Amino acid sequence: MKKKSERLAKETLTRVIGEYPAEPNNQTPGPYLLVSGGIHGNEPSGVLALQRVFRKLQTTEPLLKGKIVGVAGNIVALKKGVRLIDRDLNRICTLDNEKQLKAGKKMDFHEASEFNELLKIVEKLENEEFNTSFHFMDLHTTSSTTAPYISVNRNESSFKFAKQMPLPVVKGIEKYIPGHFDHYQTLKGHIGFTMEAGQHDDPTSVDYHEAAIWVILVDTGMLEKSAIPYKDYYKTLESASPTNDNFEVIYRQEISEDHYFRMDPGYANFTKINKGQRLACLDGETIKSDTSGRVFLPLYQNQGSDGFFIVKPV
Numbered sequence: 582m583k584k585k586s587e588r589l590a591k592e593t594l595t596r597v598i599g600e601y602p603a604e605p606n607n608q609t610p611g612p613y614l615l616v617s618g619g620i621h622g623n624e625p626s627g628v629l630a631l632q633r634v635f636r637k638l639q640t641t642e643p644l645l646k647g648k649i650v651g652v653a654g655n656i657v658a659l660k661k662g663v664r665l666i667d668r669d670l671n672r673i674c675t676l677d678n679e680k681q682l683k684a685g686k687k688m689d690f691h692e693a694s695e696f697n698e699l700l701k702i703v704e705k706l707e708n709e710e711f712n713t714s715f716h717f718m719d720l721h722t723t724s725s726t727t728a729p730y731i732s733v734n735r736n737e738s739s740f741k742f743a744k745q746m747p748l749p750v751v752k753g754i755e756k757y758i759p760g761h762f763d764h765y766q767t768l769k770g771h772i773g774f775t776m777e778a779g780q781h782d783d784p785t786s787v788d789y790h791e792a793a794i795w796v797i798l799v800d801t802g803m804l805e806k807s808a809i810p811y812k813d814y815y816k817t818l819e820s821a822s823p824t825n826d827n828f829e830v831i832y833r834q835e836i837s838e839d840h841y842f843r844m845d846p847g848y849a850n851f852t853k854i855n856k857g858q859r860l861a862c863l864d865g866e867t868i869k870s871d872t873s874g875r876v877f878l879p880l881y882q883n884q885g886s887d888g889f890f891i892v893k894p895v
């Protein structure tokens with residue numbers, strides 16, 4: 582039976598979705614985990630998963646070392662149910678933009694103010710006295726159906742952190758698309774990853790995001806395994822992906838604004854391809870793959886500047 586989609590309560594959406602423990606008196610030193618959802622406004626899954634996690638934490642009140650903070654990304658876009666307002670928030674989180682915003686410079690696109698609020702939260706958490714190490718997870722979904730997977734920057738600590746999860750890990754996207762929120766936090770010296778849970782409106786995407794948050798809370802030592810049905814969450818993730826391999830991004834198909842791009846039907850994340858295989862059509866011209874590998878993030882929606890990527894096992 583198909584599960585019904587949860588709806589995001591847009592009226593009551595706030596930047597900070599939850600903090601646990603919320604009371605300063607209940608705080609103990611430990612790792613800090615910043616989890617973000619909805620950096621793309623058409624991806625409510627991460628926000629819904631965070632709301633579930635905080636509801637459960639507030640009801641069961643388990644002992645937690647350190648602190649988990651959940652934040653919403655592009656709030657205005659989330660409320661409108663659109664991917665972005667002026668620019669892709671997941672491309673403008675650069676150190677240069679941070680510098681300009683901190684200098685009080687006004688920028689002429691909406692997402693600058695969303696990034697400004699996010700970086701203030703990151704900075705505040707960096708300076709909290711109980712913070713012994715800073716971890717993050719950025720929760721996303723994709724336009725086409727996909728098994729859940731993790732994307733990490735080229736950083737050994739983040740890679741190790743990501744491999745605690747029973748999911749395939751893709752390395753090196755930052756070379757092709759710098760300025761994503763994960764990239765920003767990695768450049769600030771924090772350890773974490775981006776998780777893609779599945780298709781935007783698939784209710785199981787929320788289940789996978791939720792399971793991932795619980796698994797990471799236990800694996801970082803913040804939460805005792807016995808405090809939650811850990812095995813169930815772990816199995817949910819383990820059984821969701823066809824592969825547990827690691828991959829590296831080796832190619833990006835760029836689409837500029839005035840180009841007409843159409844991905845050939847039938848491609849999904851990690852679909853195996855051969856050299857010379859037809860993949861898409863750009864302004865009436867056929868695009869064939871120069872190499873064998875696997876298709877990654879094929880674009881089946883109207884908005885976006887990445888047609889597809891190609892990854893290879895490492």
Ligand SMILES: [Zn+2]
Pocket residue numbers: 620621624671721722
């Ligand atoms: Zn996204």
